[in-house]
Amino acid sequence: MIEAHRLSKRFGPVEALRDVSFKTRRGTITAMLGENGAGKTTTLKIVLGFLRPDSGIVIVAPGRVGYVPDRPAYFTGLDGRTILGLSDGQANGNGKDSGARILAVARDLLFDPALLRRRPGSYSAGNAKKFAYLQNLVAWPDLLVVDEPFSALDPPSIKCVRDVFCGLRDAGKTVLLSSHMLAEMERIADGFIVLRRGSTIAHAGLREWRLLRSVRTAPDLESVFLRLTGS
Amino acid sequence: MFDTALFPITWRVTRRRLLASPLAIAAGLAFPAFVVWIGFNDSYETAAKFFFFLLPHVFLIAAQDTVRTDIESGALENVLFLGGRFRGFLRAKSYVLAAAVGIYACGLFGLFTAWGLAAGAFRPYFVIRFALGLLAGSYYIALAGTLSYFLRAGSNVLALLLAQSAALIALLFSATSRTGFLDYAASGRFPGLGPKLLFGGLVAILPNVVVSGRLLVFAAEVLTGLALSLFVQNRLARALELGK
Numbered sequence: 001m002i003e004a005h006r007l008s009k010r011f012g013p014v015e016a017l018r019d020v021s022f023k024t025r026r027g028t029i030t031a032m033l034g035e036n037g038a039g040k041t042t043t044l045k046i047v048l049g050f051l052r053p054d055s056g057i058v059i060v061a062p063g064r065v066g067y068v069p070d071r072p073a074y075f076t077g078l079d080g081r082t083i084l085g086l087s088d089g090q091a092n093g094n095g096k097d098s099g100a101r102i103l104a105v106a107r108d109l110l111f112d113p114a115l116l117r118r119r120p121g122s123y124s125a126g127n128a129k130k131f132a133y134l135q136n137l138v139a140w141p142d143l144l145v146v147d148e149p150f151s152a153l154d155p156p157s158i159k160c161v162r163d164v165f166c167g168l169r170d171a172g173k174t175v176l177l178s179s180h181m182l183a184e185m186e187r188i189a190d191g192f193i194v195l196r197r198g199s200t201i202a203h204a205g206l207r208e209w210r211l212l213r214s215v216r217t218a219p220d221l222e223s224v225f226l227r228l229t230g231s
Numbered sequence: 232m233f234d235t236a237l238f239p240i241t242w243r244v245t246r247r248r249l250l251a252s253p254l255a256i257a258a259g260l261a262f263p264a265f266v267v268w269i270g271f272n273d274s275y276e277t278a279a280k281f282f283f284f285l286l287p288h289v290f291l292i293a294a295q296d297t298v299r300t301d302i303e304s305g306a307l308e309n310v311l312f313l314g315g316r317f318r319g320f321l322r323a324k325s326y327v328l329a330a331a332v333g334i335y336a337c338g339l340f341g342l343f344t345a346w347g348l349a350a351g352a353f354r355p356y357f358v359i360r361f362a363l364g365l366l367a368g369s370y371y372i373a374l375a376g377t378l379s380y381f382l383r384a385g386s387n388v389l390a391l392l393l394a395q396s397a398a399l400i401a402l403l404f405s406a407t408s409r410t411g412f413l414d415y416a417a418s419g420r421f422p423g424l425g426p427k428l429l430f431g432g433l434v435a436i437l438p439n440v441v442v443s444g445r446l447l448v449f450a451a452e453v454l455t456g457l458a459l460s461l462f463v464q465n466r467l468a469r470a471l472e473l474g475k
Binding site for chain 1: 236239240243244247248251301304305306308309310311313314315316317472473474
């Protein structure tokens with residue numbers, strides 16, 4: 001679904017990425033892990049077309065792509081309903097007959113549909129995050145990329161979002177997550193990419209990770225991560 | 232050239248911003264009120280001079296809120312703008328804004344024409360003046376749009392207004408040494424290269440002066456400036472990245 005080959009990116013004197021390569025498969029959840037400043041968000045932004053790599057290429061299989069940023073921001077003048085109408089119109093050609101679908105997705109995310117009358121800028125951080133999921137899920141993307149999927153969410157919402165990811169995977173969709181919440185990632189991810197200081201230091205499926213855990217006698221993903229990154 | 236799927240969101244964002252801007256609303260209401268006031272207190276002819284001369288500034292006031300605000304707000308890092316579509320959105324904004332203000336200007340010109348026809352004072356060359364006013368207004372939007380890649384909302388328009396004020400003050404203070412300059416400008420005939428270049432410089436920051444219709448060479452300069460500004464904007468949008 002995504003194939004990144006030797007991505008490099010500099011911001012002035014800072015080398016953000018150096019020869020980052022990875023692959024994700026269709027119908028899987030892949031977690032991108034790394035310390036602060038490891039290059040996770042830069043990698044995601046290159047995959048999504050917000051940044052251009054200095055070298056290397058990214059190939060994304062054809063299909064709808066969704067993106068939930070860490071801290072979603074919206075145009076100040078538009079209310080939630082208008083933004084959803086525009087998203088749905090762009091994905092499905094028109095904004096009609098989307099009401100039932102929006103309500104169903106809102107229910108799945110524990111998002112109060114009454115909030116749609118307000119501007120997303122006035123939402124709490126958690127509701128703004130849930131609205132970003134709603135905006136993406138009404139279009140039912142083939143690939144969903146999420147930066148810090150559980151940030152600002154309360155425990156019931158975290159469970160709902162986790163179920164959404166699993167639902168997408170079961171429907172043959174691909175999910176790429178970037179997160180620091182290792183326990184959550186261990187519960188849902190099928191594969192892991194670990195970045196450190198702009199380079200890929202590990203890239204493996206769940207089976208390989210389990211093997212790595214047993215070989216290193218590490219009890220969980222957190223221990224493996226800490227050993228790999230030398231933290 | 233354009234991603235037509237972006238026009239609905241570009242239109243909605245532009246319309247909401249115009250309607251939410253007290254300055255744009257005030258300018259949109261004060262401009263026709265001022266022209267009508269001049270018309271009733273003097274004549275339709277005088278009102279026409281003010282109408283055509285001030286019309287481009289309605290475009291300028293509307294061009295406050297464009298690129299830098301959107302980039303810094305983070306609103307472009309949205310699923311609506313994946314795959315580099317944010318560049319298309321930013322490119323389309325100038326055109327949609329020019330169209331929105333152009334529709335408003337056409338409405339005003341329709342009313343102004345009806346008034347002139349009823350009073351028997353309308354002149355056919357007003358149509359050419361109106362077209363030149365639209366050209367000058369579009370130039371303002373393109374120029375302010377280009378500046379807004381570097382300056383925040385409002386600062387782009389303020390920079391142009393300050394440049395215009397400085398140019399007019401300089402012209403006023405040097406009036407004695409430039410005897411005849413305003414006469415040349417009024418007649419559209421310049422005796423030498425110096426006055427022509429000086430007037431060309433004035434046109435670059437105050438394109439309103441071409442609406443008389445007697446300065447078609449300088450109208451061509453405004454058209455060139457418009458094309459150049461759009462070209463520069465296109466290059467800036469192409470080079471733009473989000474989230475550095």
